[in-house]
Amino acid sequence: MLGLLETGSGFWNALIWVIVVLLIGAIVYYIRNKGEQGYKKNTEQDKPFISGNPESSKEGSHVSASHIYWGFTEALRGYYNPLVKMHTGNLNDYSGWIVIIMALVLILVGVSG
Secondary structure, three states: OOOEEEEOOEEEEHHHHHHHHHHHHHHHHHHHHOOOOOOOOOOHHHOOOEOOEOOOOOOOOOOOHHHHOHHHHHHOHHHHHHHHHHOOOOHHHHHHHHHHHHHHHHHHHHHHO
């Protein structure tokens, strides 16, 4: 058979895979074309919606990371605040912590082994 690859645990037919990919592509294309027909470019529909607040510029509609992650940082405040205090921004500090932690891990592995 054309395109048949026999393996130790079955067979793989490239022609079947091509047909499956084309069939899935046709289904996706059909679903995509069934989308909203009333969309009009360069109208009010193009403007961002941020909690119902109208914004006239892209700068005014920007949402900062502090707003996006508010719930995450608020829920983990007890864990997050000490980490912020430890944060120095100095790469040498982080490299030192990596070396210390790696040494501790290797010591623990050596002792248990």
